[in-house]
Amino acid sequence: MAAYLWQAFTAEQMWRNKLGRRVFRFEEEWTTGAASHRDRDHGTLRSEARVHIIRTDKTVAELRDLNLAQQNPKASDAGGLYGITADAVRDYFKPLPGQKLYVSVLLLDAHWDTNSKTIVGHAALGGRVGDLHLGIFGSHCLQSYPSSFEEIVPAFTDCTPTDTAHVGNDCNEAGSSWEAASLGIGAHLHETGHLFGLPHRESGVMARDFVVLNRTFLTREAYSTRTRSRGGPVAQEDECTWHRLDCLRFRSHPCFRLPNDPVLHLDDSVQGWPMDGTLTLTAATGIAYVEIFAGDGGDVCRAWIELPGANENNNSSSSSSSKRKEKLRISAKSYGGGTLDVDDFAKLCSKEEACVKLPGLSKTAFRGKKLGMSAMDGSEPHEFVFSSALRQDRVLSKIVFYHGSAVDGIEFVYDDDSRQLLGKKGGKKGGDVFDMDVRRGEYITGFFVRSGFWIDAIQVLTSLGRRSPLFGNPHGGDP
Template sequence: PQPQLRSNTVMPAFLRDLRRRSKSSFKRQKSDGTDSSKSNGINGNGNGSAPSMPTTKSSSTLNSSYGGATPPISNSQSSCNLQTMNGVAPPPPIPQSRPPISASSSNRHSVSGMSGLGSPSLKSSIPPSPYAPRILSIADNTWVYQKVLSVYGTIADPATQALEGSLTVSRLDDQLPPTYWPVSASHFKALIYLIPGPNRLRFDFTSPKLANSNTSNPIHSSYLTLHMLPPLCAPPLQLVILLAKDSPATFDAVPARIEQEGNGLGTAIQKFRMAAYLWQAFTSEQMFRNKLGRRVFRMEEEWITGTANYRDRELGTMRSEAKVHVVRCSKTVAELRDLDLAQQNPKASRGGDLFGIASEAVKDHFKPVPGQKQYVSVLLLDSHWDKSSQTITGHAALGGGGGEIQLAIFGSHALQTYPSSIEEVVPAFSDCTPTDTNYVANDCNESGSAWEAANIGIGAHMHETGHLFGCPHQENGVMLRDYVTLNRSFTTREPYSTRTKSKGGLVLAKDECAWHRLDCLRFKGHPCFALPTDPPRPSDESVQVWLVDGGNVVVTAASGVAYLEIYTEGDDLCHVWQEFGDGNGNGPIQKQVILTEQELRGRLPADRRKSKLKLSIKSVAGGSHEVEDFSLLTSKASRLKLSNGQLAFRSSKLGFSQMEGSQSEETIFSSAIQQTKLMTCVRVFHGFALDGIEFIYEDSTSQLFGKRGGQSGGSEFNLGTCTIFHILVGHPIADFVRYPTRRVHYRVLCQERAVVGWHSHYDESWEKVTCVWECHWRLGKFSGTSERVQHCWSHWKLWAVGRWIWYSYYAVSDA
């Protein structure tokens, strides 16, 4: 037999001790809590005393994903993080309860503040410093869904100690370099670049007024674990830099900037990407403050050399970063810079043409298929400050769109002042360099210094992106012009302002600009803001409005009624609104809401209560329905007594009957008067546009709405138990591939269940409207208007007969 060398070899005592120490320090522990150091004859602290706790249960906020929640102020270390940094696999999950850690006589962990490979392997027994950073904006172990996160917090108690210093934010795995943020009057704000998965972070505070601040071993530390999950369930916001076909791909900048960082396409991409990260961080924090979760849009990404920090650029580290598409349009630089296209030129006759040029170029680049929306924010790189005319050419600040493209455009005239990385954010928003109008623009005379120009450029472009997402102008916030203080969301001190002639000072959360509450509610229902934890998005986003007995109005929505906006006569902005449920999307969804005129008027200021009321009602899924005159809807004009004595109620109008040339026409169904009469068929007369609809009964009688025209014989649909037919105005019935003209698309589910109609505006955007009634309602009347001067627009009203009894809701899928 082979000799057993291990049994015949005598190991020196000091080697046995070293071997035991190595095992107890680095050997992976079993998940059942067995202390492997006991089997080696020593405890987990590396000394001869009895262990106070099993080694496998050592934990802290550094590895808080494996344990219970701990406030961010706790000063702690975890052996599992040292193991991770040294290439050793971390221990398996530990129990939720955290046993107390007793003081140890060993001096192995006396250096409590050290980070990196030399940090202690076990949780320190030293109590946390009262000057350890306290993160107020987010809790430990929170899940977030964006690349860059904004956080804020305090040092000690700002009311009693106004400390100045520096905050260092570092990752325990060293995948990203540390970043440094100023602390002003014990307040700090920071941006954190996140990687998918757990992000274990350390926050160190240093100040010349505190002990140990001038050493490499800061003791004022706290820890935070954040989990990042990319929200791949939502359509992305696409970032595009648009160039003329002969563009040199440069942007306006002063000579010193050009010498320092360049003004070429690569620099533009880095700056635009960083601006989008700031939009994302700002919006997520605003949604959270509005109690709507850390909900934010995502951006398409690509695998490239990282640009968000200096180290990635120097080392060529590859990362998944927001993709910036570079698109060339069909126009030349001279054509784009034509003064007749400049939005800020009061004499421009084509001031909105840049939007169409950008839309055409973007559509040609992305080539969206029918039904696929693209959300695109465009930077016009060929914008140029024309000193002779004192005009920014090649620039327009616009947002909106429809059909397959939702678009925002903005010029690059302030791009030189944007940060290109996280390290540059605070310097960019603190740079008081005067704007040199020999080279660059002072936009709206609100960009007298570099930091103010960055506010205008980044903030105004975010404003237009808000329009892209469907936000109108608001009474305050980003969708007014509050973005001129965007810097306050990322810095704690504001420099001297040339705009306000104020010296600035400390800026806290209450001083920051914000998305208006109504903007946040819109984002909540927008598909771009969907989160992986959301339930499946309802296919029916429509809202229906019904008049019922007693002058009440019933609002129904299959996805739920979210909120309504109340406008009085002359209002351009919404000042009064009503939210349903708990207002935050967490309470019970209300699929039916009853409104009374008295209640609505009671929400208005006393001097506006007798004014005309207009409502804009929003569904949980993002649908919208407008009631132009609520009093008219509840008046006698909305009631009709039929020849058999029954009472019929008009619903809210759908479509565009207000257009010039529209002619009103009504058809009361015979089946509504005679209960025994059965409608069996619907014949649609159409060609390029809808001409008429004929309703045919089983006794061979019929009623014609409109006229017979178009294709001979029209298209016939027999009504069975569950028959659906489509009417597409503007194209043949069967053509669902592409609709190059304005159109109205109707879908009807018969047998007293639901009628669903789609109509589009001039910008080719689709609006889906659903009219729903239950078995105690019958379709009693079809009325509407149409005009065919240039395009055919059809306007329908649904009449219902009978007693209002609501049992359930029907959402009709797109067949």
Template structure:
């Protein structure tokens, strides 16, 4: 719906001049799902007449304007972060430049363009929760230089504002990356609550209330001194308990959210009591870790770079262009890559995003955020880059799309089918069956089946730490996102994707479904070997009343083959034995399978197949309690 309530989008005023900003990153009438989006564009023909200037973004949402924001133009290119309210947003981009003054001593003339963007918040996907974790006796402050403390403070309120803004940069960056990979501007969402707005400094100063991202403040049962124990410090080579901060945070957060069995939370956690221990030369109460179990997916990171973060949209460009030298008398130079304030912001915001990538299921990759490419994160939000102490080189005058940091394609594929990224237009899928099956069949072929569809397959070479090759099964038409439920691939097809000197290497596969589940084939050649193909007994007639004896056991048809499924269970307990069965209904033509009994206690003990004649076959053991599932007699099994 348009702002006026009609079914069509409001017709916008045409650009006022050839120098009106041309938006290149998003089209008029687009639908987005993030409160803040990245918008980029250019002025006139940059190659013909490059010029510097300023873009002022004016917002109008049902008469409630978001404060105007200003963004630099460099050589006729610009980038801006735009705040949106739910529904249609009318956005005006005003360009001014001293080179385009209406008179020699008059004010610069204004050149305007307009677009409409529909912000549709997501409420059905699970949110990424934000948590600030403190020690039980923490004063609620973070490391900062004296000048920073004097100018803006370093209390809990400022920490919340900076962490919230950093999270929105993660979201805007991810949404833009998803769009560039043809998946729309989908991204993880946040929980919101009615509170004083902080994403605009003007809202914060005037006390304007808005629905903005909630940040949970959680105190753990450890003191600050206990959290800052050098044995917990991840960057301390002599630390004996490097992973314990993750457990401490996880236990505390699980209690805070009161996670019930079968529930799941996704949480990005900022440890506020991180501290640069100058004497020890390490950051205490800090660990960069992401992952978790079935109930809690967690990404933790320290607050040691928090002073360099922007606390609102207006501070994004100043934060990412601040060349103030890092004063290691008060704050850390993390990994010796944070020699200036803007580089510290890159490392802090970007490295925490890296851990969020782990939280969402991404491993390390060959390029992108998951390979520390976040040292260029600033280029997504700023058109110009300052001098870098890390590379000892002047920054880029124009940061174009190809110069930016990015998510790897394999990260994007994981996110596309992740529950946190679902949108209302996505195809519903059966959440009761997330299984993936595969069978090695004749001719070096592999059949893969998944009720929610086969999304992509990662191909890994033995000994390689990273995945460099994969195959996708996505429909090229974004309007038809249905995945194939069965695919057949050949070993030759898989090996053709490998470099010439690796074609004979041992290959493993990671198969991903449309429900974000996966299964692994450790050795493709072993699965396709002859030992997984068995000759089935000929079809026979089962004995029955009135059947003549000379008909019993009579065979029909040609030789038949069966293909072994993947192993069910991975028990290594004493007494465990591998077991295989061939269902009698596959051998006897008139033997009817009526039901399946599942025997289970704390784990699955066995599966029993029950036939019409009263006989049964037991796969495993009959321990624990039993549940019986009747089958449709009209269907063959």
């Protein structure tokens, strides 16, 4: 039932943000209805969300080890439950290479340890491990959750005090039964937001506003032990929300797509082209919005530009001239879900960094964003100009890719057998060859790159619309 409340809340928030009543869907099965007392009493069959019971290879004692408890400040492996859960989920679903999974997990072995005053077997974490998008949360508030539609209002108005002799008062924000329900359901939704790729926000679910998630489903709030207030009527502006940026992210997320949505281009990447002190952004699927981070704003976005329309939403106060000199970081998002992060906007767009004078030509080239971290021993930058651009007596005839689990180097071979090597020769002996159609004047128009700490894989795009195979590790890094 908690998951259905997530759906109802999210659909309402999307509608209020004028983005349609779209929401993530659950895997379903045909079974006896459990969402309503009436279905249970009459044995009505319905298509309802399927719950998978997954076992780990760990014992209950191992899962409840204080060294794994996230709320234990002395824990030696406070995030260990996330890895254990990820391994169990992968072993259960056995995904194929490249198959994405979106899984939100309730840890049923969470327990309030009265001796250490710590919730063990619990961690509130969400994110991504390869192609597994995973959010986890403990079940220590489960006793307060509604189990059917008829129990939603009673559960969110139950003022029964939390008895810490038996159950925990999580973060001292669950002093009564309804507050425990709101915190547990809301905090798990917060981790599910991380599962969908959402960062922390200045307000909304991805802050800590989920403690008042109950207000979306009530007209009057009960007495709160957290604020020591008697409650009263609930106004819409007092409700918990998804931040506007979260809704914009959901609009283009594959889990939120509707059957009548147009088919998106396969290339979801965002490209940045610095020139003359500006940055031009392009994406085959279109630019959805751009997040702007000020130098002293940390990792929380407080200003952004929505597209189309270029309506700038700046929730921060007006900047002084000194603030304008601070480091500016941007993150551009495409409708296909791609991201381009620019860590230093001014540096990328500066003439010293962006402009490259081509030797022998009166033209200027523009340098793009660096890919890979250059963190491996022996890493060094390589930069060259295609000799076919400098001399008209040769054309590119083939490209040789040297790779193993990552890309070691690329060799460009011309029709006069002259060669240019970017990187080094390594990996597969002799490399893999991609031939260009010289007769039809085929030339390189771009590259598709997957990178992280190094260049994991690369693909050539040509003027004839052809794509080479993805050489290297096609599942490594990020596009």
